[in-house]
Amino acid sequence: MAGKHGVRNHVLFETRVTGAVWDDGAAKWRVKLLHKDGTTSEKAASAVLLAHGVLNRWSMPKIPGLETFAGPKMHTAGWDTSVDLKGKRVAVIGTGASAAQLAPAIADEVSHLTIFQRSKHWVLNNPDINVNVNDNVRFALREIPHYKEWFRFRVYWFSGDGLYGNVKMEADWPNQEVSISAQNDAVRNYALHYIHTKLASRPDLVEKIVPDYPIFGKRIVLDADGGWLDTLVRPNVTLETRGIDHIEKDAIVLNDGTRVEVDVLALATGFEITKVAGNLDIVGKGGCRIQEDWGEDDPYSYLGVMTPGYPNFFFVLGPNSAPNHAAGVNMVIEAQINWMVETLDLMVAEQARKVEPTIAAYDAWNEKVAAQMSQMIWAHPKAKSYYLNSAGRNIISCPFRLADYWKWTRHPAREDLTLS
Numbered sequence: 001m002a003g004k005h006g007v008r009n010h011v012l013f014e015t016r017v018t019g020a021v022w023d024d025g026a027a028k029w030r031v032k033l034l035h036k037d038g039t040t041s042e043k044a045a046s047a048v049l050l051a052h053g054v055l056n057r058w059s060m061p062k063i064p065g066l067e068t069f070a071g072p073k074m075h076t077a078g079w080d081t082s083v084d085l086k087g088k089r090v091a092v093i094g095t096g097a098s099a100a101q102l103a104p105a106i107a108d109e110v111s112h113l114t115i116f117q118r119s120k121h122w123v124l125n126n127p128d129i130n131v132n133v134n135d136n137v138r139f140a141l142r143e144i145p146h147y148k149e150w151f152r153f154r155v156y157w158f159s160g161d162g163l164y165g166n167v168k169m170e171a172d173w174p175n176q177e178v179s180i181s182a183q184n185d186a187v188r189n190y191a192l193h194y195i196h197t198k199l200a201s202r203p204d205l206v207e208k209i210v211p212d213y214p215i216f217g218k219r220i221v222l223d224a225d226g227g228w229l230d231t232l233v234r235p236n237v238t239l240e241t242r243g244i245d246h247i248e249k250d251a252i253v254l255n256d257g258t259r260v261e262v263d264v265l266a267l268a269t270g271f272e273i274t275k276v277a278g279n280l281d282i283v284g285k286g287g288c289r290i291q292e293d294w295g296e297d298d299p300y301s302y303l304g305v306m307t308p309g310y311p312n313f314f315f316v317l318g319p320n321s322a323p324n325h326a327a328g329v330n331m332v333i334e335a336q337i338n339w340m341v342e343t344l345d346l347m348v349a350e351q352a353r354k355v356e357p358t359i360a361a362y363d364a365w366n367e368k369v370a371a372q373m374s375q376m377i378w379a380h381p382k383a384k385s386y387y388l389n390s391a392g393r394n395i396i397s398c399p400f401r402l403a404d405y406w407k408w409t410r411h412p413a414r415e416d417l418t419l420s
Contacts, residue, residue, distance in 0.1 A: 019281030020048055022311065027353035029312065032281070046353075047344060049337075050280075051316040054273040054396070061093055061269045065247040073265035076102055087111045089261060091252055093244075094268030095209075096121055097221055102268055103237070104227035113237045114260055116244060116252070119384070120211040121221045124187070125194040129224040159327040161401045166216045167325040167377040179214050180377050188215045198229040205232055208241050216325070217383030273396060274299075274389050276319055284310040297389035302357035302365050302416070303408065304398065305336050311354040314340045320369050321405070324378075324387060324397040331402055339409040346412055352419035361416035372399040 002008050014036040021030045028044045035041065058075045060066070066073070072083045076098040090110045092099050095117040107113050140147045156162075165183035169176070179185035192210070199205045209232075211217070223229055232239055243255040251259045274297035282290040288309045294300070301307045304321025305314055315321075316336055323332050347355050357365075373379055378387055378394045387396040398405060 017280065019283070020045075020313075021283040022285055022313075024285055027311070047312040047314065049314045049316060049340060050277065050318075052278060054276070054317055054322065055271045057272045057275075057278055058267075059270045059272045061267060063093075063244055063247050066265075068249050069247050069265055070249040071263050071265065073267065075267045075269070077271070083264065085110050085264060088263040090114070090264045090266060091116060091260065091262040092266045092268055094118070094270070095221075095239075096268065096270060097219060098270065099268035100221045100223065100228040102266060104231045106266075107231045107234055107237055111236065113231075113234075114252075114262065115232075115237065115239050117208070117239060117241050118243075119218075120209055121218065122188075122191055122211055122215040123195055123209065123221045123223050123229060124191050124215070125226070126222045126224065129222065156328075156331075156402075160323075160331070161326065161328075161403055163326045164401050169375050169377065169379075171375075176214075176380070177382075180380065184214055184216065184377070191215055194223075195229065198226055199233065202233050205239060208239055213382035213384075214377055214380055217377050217380055218385030218387070219324070270386060273386060276315065276395075282310065282313070284313070297395065298391070298393070299395055300362070300366050302362045303339070305339055305409075306357050308356050308359055308362050311356045314343075319395050320373075321398050322387075322396045323402055323405075326402060328402045332398070332405060335406045335409040339412060342410075343412045343417070346414070346417075347419060350419050354418075354420045356418055357416055358418050361413070369399060373397075375399075 002011075012033070016034045017031060018034050018040075019032040021032070022028075023030055023044075026044070028046060029048045031043045031045050031048065033041045033043060058077050060075065072080065074080050074083065085106055086109050088110050089112045090106065092103055092113065092115045095115060099115060100123075103113060103115060137151075141151060165181055166187055167184075168181060170181040173179070173181055173185075179188050195206060195210060199209075221228060231237055240254070240260065242258065245253050245255045245257075247253070247265075248259075250263075251261045252265075253259050275291075276294070276299045277290050284290065286309075290307070290310065293307075293309070299319040301315060301319040301321075304318040305316075306318075307313075307315075314336075316333055317329070321332060321336065323329055343355055347353070373394055376394075376397070376399045377383055378385070378397055378399075387394045389395050
């Protein structure tokens with residue numbers, strides 16, 4: 001498809017962007033490039049779309065002695081398939097989504113698997129994960145009028161805004177220690193039933209994994225056909241909840257001094273997502289730097305797509321635009337790209353060379369986000385997740401429905417923008 005539409009002719013392969021500097025006189029971004037051979041160059045661009053995503057910079061655990069480990073150590077995002085795990089003692093550090101996919105895949109070939117848990121995650125059974133679209137459904141999609149539209153809405157609702165009630169607090173809901181709404185409480189009971197059923201023979205594991213915060217307070221672990229919980233009860237698997245003190249060349253040493261000897265380290269420790277611009281050096285109008293404006297982990301934006309002081313610079317999945325109540329990231333990205341194209345079209349129509357949000361629109365949007373966020377599950381005192389920065393502010397999640405965000409990004413609000 002890329003070849004058919006000539007996309008490859010416009011791609012610089014084996015090239016890394018290291019930064020961009022705004023040239024106000026020319027109304028251009030001077031994009032800094034680093035090539036594979038170590039040489040550098042610069043490319044002028046009328047607009048920049050930062051679309052490197054939020055899940056692309058590995059988060060390595062800050063455990064003393066990690067660098068001294070003598071065996072293979074791999075982050076799950078950079079897995080080395082040449083490493084033979086057969087008969088090895090493997091340690092998985094982390095119990096989030098990555099660990100829940102990795103552990104079932106390797107448990108039957110290792111001699112022993114020790115999974116180190118720092119924090120608890122709700123586990124939810126999703127029986128539809130591995131269900132294929134069968135011939136009957138294909139026939140209906142192809143032949144039955146409006147079935148395709150209904151099917152698409154069903155997919156959207158059950159993985160989109162139909163889940164919004166799980167994360168929106170009901171002000172008068174009783175016992176908000178354990179749940180925040182009727183819908184949230186129902187899903188919590190569904191998850192508890194699944195966990196207790198799967199771990200009926202291991203009440204010690206139930207105690208270890210069931211969180212004390214409302215479900216959806218942090219990213220849940222979806223279990224496909226019991227793979228994750230079934231793995232935890234295997235005789236060659238240990239779930240270790242005692243804290244790690246340090247790592248030695250052949251072992252992980254716990255806080256109580258216990259040594260767990262291992263041959264391979266698997267680091268299921270997620271990604272660094274609070275630095276939205278990553279390590280890029282972005283210099284805007286008047287020499288302002290986005291790394292200084294946002295600091296280590298305090299980014300703000302307008303609509304999750306732009307910020308004042310950086311004309312013609314667009315963010316894909318920028319601050320507070322991630323659909324963390326649902327699996328709607330594709331919908332949000334498409335909505336944002338649509339807004340960006342519409343905004344560039346507006347520039348052309350008005351014969352403008354620069355566009356950025358007004359300070360008033362920027363402030364209004366962030367006030368709106370803060371007000372709505374106070375009503376969401378992520379504001380619950382026990383909901384500590386990677387959505388929050390060091391000050392406890394949620395900088396990742398969009399607190400609004402997908403349908404609302406889609407509507408707001410259909411066309412740019414002219415009064416919110418400065419074009420010149």
